[in-house]
Amino acid sequence: MSFLMQSLRITWHSRRMVLVIYLISLVLGLLVALPFYGAVRAETDHSLAFDALLDGFDYTVFTDFMQEKGNAISPLLSVGRWASVVYLLLSVFFTGGILMRFAEPHRPVILGAFWQACSHYFRRYVGLFALSTGVVLLLAFVWLIVCTLFILAFADALSERELFGIGLSCFLAFALMVTLVLCIGDYAKVDMLRRDERNALRAFRRASALVFRHLVWTYGLYWVLLLMGAGLFALYFTIESAVGMSNWTTILLMLLIQQVFIAGRIGLKVATLGVSWQVYDQRMPLPAVYAGPSTIETPSHTTDETRTNEPLTNEPARPASNLDTTKKTTE
Numbered sequence: 001m002s003f004l005m006q007s008l009r010i011t012w013h014s015r016r017m018v019l020v021i022y023l024i025s026l027v028l029g030l031l032v033a034l035p036f037y038g039a040v041r042a043e044t045d046h047s048l049a050f051d052a053l054l055d056g057f058d059y060t061v062f063t064d065f066m067q068e069k070g071n072a073i074s075p076l077l078s079v080g081r082w083a084s085v086v087y088l089l090l091s092v093f094f095t096g097g098i099l100m101r102f103a104e105p106h107r108p109v110i111l112g113a114f115w116q117a118c119s120h121y122f123r124r125y126v127g128l129f130a131l132s133t134g135v136v137l138l139l140a141f142v143w144l145i146v147c148t149l150f151i152l153a154f155a156d157a158l159s160e161r162e163l164f165g166i167g168l169s170c171f172l173a174f175a176l177m178v179t180l181v182l183c184i185g186d187y188a189k190v191d192m193l194r195r196d197e198r199n200a201l202r203a204f205r206r207a208s209a210l211v212f213r214h215l216v217w218t219y220g221l222y223w224v225l226l227l228m229g230a231g232l233f234a235l236y237f238t239i240e241s242a243v244g245m246s247n248w249t250t251i252l253l254m255l256l257i258q259q260v261f262i263a264g265r266i267g268l269k270v271a272t273l274g275v276s277w278q279v280y281d282q283r284m285p286l287p288a289v290y291a292g293p294s295t296i297e298t299p300s301h302t303t304d305e306t307r308t309n310e311p312l313t314n315e316p317a318r319p320a321s322n323l324d325t326t327k328k329t330t331e
Contacts, residue, residue: 007274096121102277128200143174
């Protein structure tokens with residue numbers, strides 16, 4: 001658990017970076033939520049029918065509204081879907097800056113260097129994101145075929161409950177494999193930065209070997225963080241059910257609590273990448289060198305060891321922290 005505690009400590013000292021990521025996410029959410037709320041109020045002629053949904057979701061009210069006013073709301077729902085895509089790309093964009101923070105945990109947070117690292121590694125991480133997405137879609141197709149074949153084979157011999165159990169088992173197996181792919185993806189991100197790797201497939205292959213070789217420290221810790229995130233959601237819904245939203249005071253209170261939990265979830269995501277960095281740092285038997293974007297010219301006599309600059313300090317790159325710098329490796 002030392003990896004987890006160290007990552008949480010560095011995340012806590014990186015509150016400025018977490019706050020910037022949270023504010024950008026908040027603005028993106030407001031760009032969708034405020035027009036949607038205004039359109040709903042306008043289309044219902046400021047009716048109080050939707051206020052009744054605060055005490056509990058009424059599917060009848062919602063379906064009646066969508067049947068009558070769906071044409072006005074559908075464009076906003078489309079905007080929401082595109083906003084989700086933008087949010088995914090932003091999460092990929094922030095990865096380089098977050099990992100560079102864990103590369104130099106003792107340096108102060110410099111937002112200029114953070115943005116520089118984000119943009120420098122964005123293209124590489126987009127390729128890795130596409131690769132991981134392709135693997136997930138392939139797994140979905142395979143497990144859909146497997147589940148369908150099982151159900152067709154035992155449709156006459158098993159009851160509906162037993163067939164549902166087969167479907168649920170296939171879904172859980174698929175979910176476990178997806179989380180494993182996402183875990184490998186996080187370690188591939190670290191590998192790409194530490195080695196200055198541009199090939200997503202090579203990084204993914206090396207990360208897979210690392211994850212399977214140290215399954216407890218990689219996949220096990222990943223699940224600990226997933227359960228922590230699930231615990232945050234459970235705690236929020238418990239508070240929401242206890243407080244309720246029957247008036248504007250409780251609505252504003254729950255809005256504040258919601259934003260605190262969102263910020264906590266972002267911090268947990270940062271800590272998840274930090275755990276991947278810490279485990280990689282300790283378990284890979286080689287001193288890796290990361291190469292950030294250079295902002296000054298390199299003299300012609302500069303050696304291979306000093307030809308790149310660290311984006312956080314603009315100083316010559318050196319082996320990453322927590323590794324024995326006397327070891328020599330070849331890629």
